[in-house]
Amino acid sequence: MRIHVVDHPLVAHKLTTLRDKRTDSPTFRRLADELVTLLAYEATRDVRTEQVGIETPVTTTTGVKLSHPRPLVVPILRAGLGMLDGMVRLLPTAEVGFLGMIRNEETLEASTYATRMPEDLSGRQVYVLDPMLATGGTLVAAIRELIERGADDVTAVVLLAAPEGVEVMERDLAGTPVTVVTASIDERLNEDGYIVPGLGDAGDRMYGAAE
Ligand SMILES: O=P(O)(O)OC[C@H]1O[C@H](OP(=O)(O)OP(=O)(O)O)[C@H](O)[C@@H]1O
């Protein structure tokens, strides 16, 4: 597994506001959207392309365009949904699939409550979106499902990662073609399975009731 931490002052600036507990839901959603666009730039560095011939107003030349089959973008509901627009803005031809997953608050085990994506992902590049890589249970289960369907190149775009979760992914997904792109690897997980310093519950901060 490859892991890439995007080191850029704009990423750090937006992440700091996202972490701040005073940041309200509308601002949180806007910042998550902006941040994923910056991460997407890095995450799509190896997106597959093909050469095409075009005519400019002046001459003919060759350029590149995204190749077929189209990449698949899979947000993990709920919180990953807040990353979808920022990603498809950069990958407008992408197809979108959905995975609904929830982590049990006591056992911290992830389970899947909704799946809507192509059965056959053979030869497809897949970008899976989830703001938080905490214990790693959610992303490991999601990526196993994608690989079982035939995906041959999976990139997970996450806003924050815990070292414990990175380790679990490295162990459980060893030998699979997986890359993780994140804005930060934080210090640790706390006893409740939350990332420290983190940003709290990403789903609640995005979609929770206004205080
Ligand atoms: O790495 P893990 O320990 O598996 O935890 C990470 C998961 O926990 C959160 O989802 P949650 O279960 O809170 O669902 P939500 O997005 O609907 O709030 C988060 O959005 C990740 O999907």
Ligand SMILES: O=c1cc[nH]c(=O)[nH]1
């Ligand atoms: O810190 C964490 C860990 C898991 N899920 C979250 O939303 N936040």
Ligand SMILES: [Mg+2]
């Ligand atoms: Mg949540």
